[in-house]
Amino acid sequence: MAEASMMAGVFxxxxxxxxxxxxxxxxxxxxxxxYTPFAVHGMDEALGREETRLMSWLCFGFAxxxxxxxxxxxxxxxxxxxxxxxxxxxxxxxxxLVPPCFEITVLSAGxxxxxxxxxxxxxxxxxxxxxxxxxxxxxxxxLVVKPGQRDREAEDIMKSCxxxxxxxx
Amino acid sequence: MSDAHSxxxxxxxxxxxxxxxxxxxxxxxxxxxxxxxxxxxxxLTIAIAATILLGGAIAITDEIWTGIGTWGLNKTVGxxxxxxxxxxxxxxxxxxxxxxxxxxxxxxxxxxxINRAAEAMTLFAVMCAGLWPLIHMGxxxxxxxxxxxxxNLGPFWVNFRSPLFWDFCAVNTYFTxxxxxxxxxxxxxxxxxxxxxxxGLRKKILTTLSLGWDGAQRTWRHYELLYLLLAGLATPLVFxxxxxxxxDFATGIVPGWHSTVxxxxxxxxxxxxxxAMVLFLMIxxxxxxxxxxxITIDHIEVMGKVTLFTGSVILLAYATEFFMAWxxxxxxxxxxxxxxxxxxxxxxxxxxxxxxxxVPQLLWFRSVxxxxxxxxxxxxxxxxxxxxxxxxxxxxxxxxDFLTSSWSHYTPTYIEWLTLxxxxxxxxxxxLLFCRFVPMIAISEVKAIVGKSPKAPSYDEVSSEAAHG
Numbered sequence: 001m002a003e004a005s006m007m008a009g010v011f012x013x014x015x016x017x018x019x020x021x022x023x024x025x026x027x028x029x030x031x032x033x034x035y036t037p038f039a040v041h042g043m044d045e046a047l048g049r050e051e052t053r054l055m056s057w058l059c060f061g062f063a064x065x066x067x068x069x070x071x072x073x074x075x076x077x078x079x080x081x082x083x084x085x086x087x088x089x090x091x092x093x094x095x096x097l098v099p100p101c102f103e104i105t106v107l108s109a110g111x112x113x114x115x116x117x118x119x120x121x122x123x124x125x126x127x128x129x130x131x132x133x134x135x136x137x138x139x140x141x142x143l144v145v146k147p148g149q150r151d152r153e154a155e156d157i158m159k160s161c162x163x164x165x166x167x168x169x
Numbered sequence: 170m171s172d173a174h175s176x177x178x179x180x181x182x183x184x185x186x187x188x189x190x191x192x193x194x195x196x197x198x199x200x201x202x203x204x205x206x207x208x209x210x211x212x213l214t215i216a217i218a219a220t221i222l223l224g225g226a227i228a229i230t231d232e233i234w235t236g237i238g239t240w241g242l243n244k245t246v247g248x249x250x251x252x253x254x255x256x257x258x259x260x261x262x263x264x265x266x267x268x269x270x271x272x273x274x275x276x277x278x279x280x281x282x283i284n285r286a287a288e289a290m291t292l293f294a295v296m297c298a299g300l301w302p303l304i305h306m307g308x309x310x311x312x313x314x315x316x317x318x319x320x321n322l323g324p325f326w327v328n329f330r331s332p333l334f335w336d337f338c339a340v341n342t343y344f345t346x347x348x349x350x351x352x353x354x355x356x357x358x359x360x361x362x363x364x365x366x367x368x369g370l371r372k373k374i375l376t377t378l379s380l381g382w383d384g385a386q387r388t389w390r391h392y393e394l395l396y397l398l399l400a401g402l403a404t405p406l407v408f409x410x411x412x413x414x415x416x417d418f419a420t421g422i423v424p425g426w427h428s429t430v431x432x433x434x435x436x437x438x439x440x441x442x443x444x445a446m447v448l449f450l451m452i453x454x455x456x457x458x459x460x461x462x463x464i465t466i467d468h469i470e471v472m473g474k475v476t477l478f479t480g481s482v483i484l485l486a487y488a489t490e491f492f493m494a495w496x497x498x499x500x501x502x503x504x505x506x507x508x509x510x511x512x513x514x515x516x517x518x519x520x521x522x523x524x525x526x527x528v529p530q531l532l533w534f535r536s537v538x539x540x541x542x543x544x545x546x547x548x549x550x551x552x553x554x555x556x557x558x559x560x561x562x563x564x565x566x567x568x569x570d571f572l573t574s575s576w577s578h579y580t581p582t583y584i585e586w587l588t589l590x591x592x593x594x595x596x597x598x599x600x601l602l603f604c605r606f607v608p609m610i611a612i613s614e615v616k617a618i619v620g621k622s623p624k625a626p627s628y629d630e631v632s633s634e635a636a637h638g
Binding site: 033034035036037038039040043044047049051052053054055056059073074077078081082084086089093096097099100102103104106107109110111113114117118120121122123124125126127128129130131132136137138139 | 330380
């Protein structure tokens, strides 16, 4: 990463990091991101981001895509491409197509959502985790302020909110 | 509405994790057994499991080399051991998805320390299940003939209206979604394990698989929603998979199969047997891996309650089937059910009823639910009973069909028994490898629940209290 000297505050509890994030933002400083061992509720708000429903919409879209594709395919195969007479039953037996349609809908929604999550989150095999050395994967809550701002002020705010350590990263 | 809910409803009635763990302690407790290197007990158990697996592999090789004739099937009973085991294993898998997906949607926080292992169990059980239809094909290398793929035979499509095709879709979707769900849940913990690992091959593998997870909020904000969505997708899947499995029978005309009660009956039976298997595995895992503070006696009790509930529904389902066989007035149907309990395979029928209907009723007693040994024995008996249930439904219905002239008998050959044993070998080998190499408890989820539950004594304190008082 190019930003060689960002300020990172290390906190011991989720309450502290939420408070610090809000205070830092109130002072007009830009935050880079927060790194936490588990999902902290209210973190998006504290970082000044709107809660996102992006995954829901994507998932719905993928499900719709899957449903239309499989239904279209089955109807095409059964009615147009090669109609098979099985026990004299109707060629377009839609109720019989419900189970495969359902399964493929779920399959496409699940697989494509996971792939899009990995792409959106910017994860890939071999990626080096950011700031892991500060303990954010273990039990520390790390708040990172964007570089080139009033570093001293950021440090003071984070310390006053209970940061056990403030480091340049 | 929201006001009513916000008035201090306690999150849980009992501490979900014992021993006042801190986040760092949780990381250590879960990761250390993986880093320490396996002990003697682990080597001993995996050696046994792998040997049994090898026996199964030999049996399967013989079966593929010679053909299905090595099995005890005949013209009347063309489906017996293979489909019994397929349904049995798929059923086992259902509890894993129930715990991970449905309990997640219901916000049952107690699932957090057992969901990882239960999900792994699902994956392994589905693998064990998939083996049977595969080898029953006789020429398993042509397995892709079930899939509708562009070919030069017409193009000639599979019969999309066949329940066997539905089953193919259902099981494959189930496996894929379960795998993704498991992997997504594992992602943060792989990050933790990768960071802690000493440089070497293990670290490299973990780092690659963790995709560079660092717990950034930019990731978490999508992650939580994705996990919820996957739970939402997996939930109807639990119902659909065993419903479709039951269609394999219910759409046939064989008396004892042709029944509208099959889908709910199969789904609840699957959850019942699966919970018994989870109970069985968790009791072993907490002992061997020293996870008593995470998989507490309260977890065992709750699982006992779910087992009791599903077991009681099974009792109702059996009663319904027998009642309808009498009340429905269909002679063939009536005979099929009399044959289950008084026919040549009466012993299977009675053991099934005893294990599935009466044994779980013991779980009404709190002292039984909180007794680890009793729960363990009940779990084993339920699994025996549920295996027999599938055998009775499938085989005992088939061997006496409409035409008396085609009545027949079926006895599994040693090849079939060896294959079944080998399947258990495969299951336990995979599970033991999983215990060894993957964080068995969802670290990030457990971290999120500690501190929110009331202060709790550790397992040792509780057991010494119990011993004194």
